Amino acid sequence: xxxxxxxxxxxxxxxxxxxxxxxxxxxxxxxxxxxxxxxxxxxxxxxxxxxxxxxxxxxxxxxxxxxxxxxxxxxxxxxxxxxxxxxxxxxxxxxxxxxxxxxxxxxxxxxxxxxxxxxxxxxxxxxxxxxxxxxxxxxxxxxxxxxxxxxxxxxxxxxxxxxxxxxxxxxxxxxxxxxxxxxxxxxxxxxxxxxxxxxxxxxxxxxxxxxxxxxxxxxxxxxxxxxxxxxxxxxxxxxxxxxxxxxxxxxxxxxxxxxxxxxxxxxxxxxxxxxxxxxxxxxxxxxxxxxxxxxxxxxxxxxxxxxxxxxxxxxxxxxxxxxxxxxxxxxxxxx
Amino acid sequence: xxxxxxxxxxxxxxxxxxxxxxxxxxxxxxxxxxxxxxxxxxxxxxxxxxxxxxxxxxxxxxxxxxxxxxxxxxxxxxxxxxxxxxxxxxxxxxxxxxxxxxxxxxxxxxxxxxxxxxxxxxxxxxxxxxxxxxxxxxxxxxxxxxxxxxxxxxxxxxxxxxxxxxxxxxxxxxxxxxxxxxxxxxxxxxxxxxxxxxxxxxxxxxxxxxxxxxxxxxxxxxxxxxxxxxxxxxxxxxxxxxxxxxxxxxxxxxxxxxxxxxxxxxxxxxxxxxxxxxxxxxxxxxxxxxxxxxxxxxxxxxxxxxxxxxxxxxxxxxxxxxxxxxxxxxxxxxx
Numbered sequence: 113x114x115x116x117x118x119x120x121x122x123x124x125x126x127x128x129x130x131x132x133x134x135x136x137x138x139x140x141x142x143x144x145x146x147x148x149x150x151x152x153x154x155x156x157x158x159x160x161x162x163x164x165x166x167x168x169x170x171x172x173x174x175x176x177x178x179x180x181x182x183x184x185x186x187x188x189x190x191x192x193x194x195x196x197x198x199x200x201x202x203x204x205x206x207x208x209x210x211x212x213x214x215x216x217x218x219x220x221x222x223x224x225x226x227x228x229x230x231x232x233x234x235x236x237x238x239x240x241x242x243x244x245x246x247x248x249x250x251x252x253x254x255x256x257x258x259x260x261x262x263x264x265x266x267x268x269x270x271x272x273x274x275x276x277x278x279x280x281x282x283x284x285x286x287x288x289x290x291x292x293x294x295x296x297x298x299x300x301x302x303x304x305x306x307x308x309x310x311x312x313x314x315x316x317x318x319x320x321x322x323x324x325x326x327x328x329x330x331x332x333x334x335x336x337x338x339x340x341x342x343x344x345x346x347x348x349x350x351x352x353x354x355x356x357x358x359x360x361x362x363x364x365x366x367x368x369x370x371x372x373x374x375x376x377x378x379x380x381x382x383x384x385x386x387x388x389x390x391x392x393x394x395x396x397x398x399x400x401x402x403x404x405x406x407x408x409x410x411x412x413x414x415x416x417x418x419x420x421x422x423x424x425x426x427x428x429x430x431x432x433x434x435x436x437x438x439x440x441x442x443x444x445x446x447x
Numbered sequence: 448x449x450x451x452x453x454x455x456x457x458x459x460x461x462x463x464x465x466x467x468x469x470x471x472x473x474x475x476x477x478x479x480x481x482x483x484x485x486x487x488x489x490x491x492x493x494x495x496x497x498x499x500x501x502x503x504x505x506x507x508x509x510x511x512x513x514x515x516x517x518x519x520x521x522x523x524x525x526x527x528x529x530x531x532x533x534x535x536x537x538x539x540x541x542x543x544x545x546x547x548x549x550x551x552x553x554x555x556x557x558x559x560x561x562x563x564x565x566x567x568x569x570x571x572x573x574x575x576x577x578x579x580x581x582x583x584x585x586x587x588x589x590x591x592x593x594x595x596x597x598x599x600x601x602x603x604x605x606x607x608x609x610x611x612x613x614x615x616x617x618x619x620x621x622x623x624x625x626x627x628x629x630x631x632x633x634x635x636x637x638x639x640x641x642x643x644x645x646x647x648x649x650x651x652x653x654x655x656x657x658x659x660x661x662x663x664x665x666x667x668x669x670x671x672x673x674x675x676x677x678x679x680x681x682x683x684x685x686x687x688x689x690x691x692x693x694x695x696x697x698x699x700x701x702x703x704x705x706x707x708x709x710x711x712x713x714x715x716x717x718x719x720x721x722x723x724x725x726x727x728x729x730x731x732x733x734x735x736x737x738x739x740x741x742x743x744x745x746x747x748x749x750x751x752x753x754x755x756x757x758x759x760x761x762x763x764x765x766x767x768x769x770x771x772x773x774x775x776x777x778x779x780x781x782x
Contacts, residue, residue: 339711377696377705380723380724383728385722386722387721388714388717388718
């Protein structure tokens with residue numbers, strides 16, 4: 113009998129998640145039946161949404177999340193043994209799946225995806241640039257911001273899994289790109305490796321003044337990963353007919369009250385669009401996003417980086433460090 | 448020599464405009480030159496935007512606004528004597544124009560429009576349903592909300608010049624329409640005359656509870672004329688992929704601090720679009736909007752109502768009463 117280790121949501125998060133909020137339990141898995149397969153986690157994903165939607169996860173349930181796993185036993189021809197699969201299996205080491213979507217915590221998830229074998233592409237990329245975060249950047253930026261050549265684009269959370277891809281896509285589209293992140297080291301990466309035009313360290317700079325300097329003609333598109341005061345300040349610099357794609361508000365996820373003092377009239381006087389999205393809106397175009405990002409990756413137009421934490425038992429640590437912005441690019445846990 | 452009476456912006460508004468903030472001066476008009484015409488105001492418009500943009504009007508300048516005027520002398524063949532014209536001439540009784548746009552206060556205005564003579568259509572309608580407010584409703588609702596048949600639409604400021612048209616267009620498009628306004632008499636008009644499905648009196652009802660009752664399936668489109676707490680409450684009822692067209696925030700115009708406590712994350716989790724606009728965005732389609740509204744008016748699908756204040760000297764009174772929501776439909780001043 114196969115045993116799976118599973119993180120159970122045990123105590124409601126209060127601020128940043130703590131050891132003890134999630135507790136590892138062992139679970140006996142039944143033998144697989146016809147149509148099922150057994151998969152062993154290789155990489156688990158930690159993403160901001162896991163904190164954002166914590167209130168919707170029932171206590172006592174496995175914690176929500178996706179992973180890349182190796183199929184180690186199969187009675188389903190669509191998921192052959194030895195291949196890799198990505199799926200929203202939750203924070204667990206072993207999973208029995210029938211290849212169909214499952215309802216995990218708060219929402220129905222996409223079906224597990226059998227991963228293609230691509231030369232020079234490690235399977236963990238399918239949790240990042242070739243997975244949900246890559247598609248979040250691709251669709252959430254292009255569809256909502258509709259960037260035009262020569263426009264000025266600001267990205268917050270710029271060194272994260274999504275933001276780092278957004279900024280590079282904006283460069284591909286011929287925009288001037290300003291990245292906001294929280295360390296000089298991240299800034300160096302954005303400027304020297306990813307080709308961003310400007311970097312603002314929100315922890316040390318006066319964002320308002322810095323934007324006046326690096327975006328003297330104003331901001332046309334803002335891809336918002338953080339919310340809070342950053343958004344309020346950037347709004348002041350938005351041009352007429354500016355577009356704000358609201359991907360997340362990570363600055364509020366660990367706060368009791370994440371509301372901001374917002375001047376609604378500024379949307380009218382500058383004709384600004386502000387639109388929130390979830391990437392599943394474009395689930396029927398999932399492959400398009402992955403293929404395009406893969407092409408850009410292979411052409412060297414997109415670069416990526418991962419922050420890998422070793423050990424299933426370090427999931428909480430990896431999760432918290434990602435929420436604190438310690439990661440560069442995609443944060444994953446290697447089992 | 449023709450003398451024009453002109454309202455001069457004399458004292459910065461503090462809260463609601465007061466007598467003395469705008470002072471009538473007499474101005475000698477020069478004789479008209481080739482290419483010019485002289486027009487005498489018949490109806491002057493009072494609109495919420497005049498208060499919203501007060502801070503951009505320089506003290507000592509004529510106050511901003513549009514009017515319908517009769518051409519009483521002309522040396523411009525495009526503007527023949529005896530015809531009516533609508534133009535952003537400001538709060539004044541007589542105007543010399545060369546038919547070109549002028550910069551008034553804060554922005555360049557459209558050129559004066561020679562009004563067509565339409566049977567049964569009084570010229571004042573070109574300040575309302577067949578003018579800027581009608582086009583604001585037509586484009587601001589249809590283009591931004593993209594309403595679909597069967598959807599639920601909420602309109603605030605529903606008995607105003609713009610809101611009353613938005614609600615009726617929503618009915619034409621097959622939506623369920625909920626109007627929010629501030630008196631039972633307005634509610635009666637919306638329900639009995641204009642065909643709204645539901646009415647909520649924001650002064651006496653608990654908006655949150657009332658919406659749960661009349662919009663049990665949630666709200667798909669919100670056309671926002673008022674901002675403030677009303678917007679916050681309606682956001683709670685918006686459905687996934689809901690669209691908010693932000694036309695104005697009249698609740699904030701007389702306030703020192705019009706900011707609202709806003710939960711940005713709600714835009715993400717429900718994938719809501721919130722977009723502000725100014726009707727001049729669609730100025731190249733101006734005629735389309737007027738023609739469509741005229742057609743609906745002649746077919747009886749759109750109804751309109753005016754609140755007429757008599758006397759040029761009563762402009763401020765009419766302006767304040769409109770800002771207080773005392774008007775039904777379009778507020779105009781008959782000279």
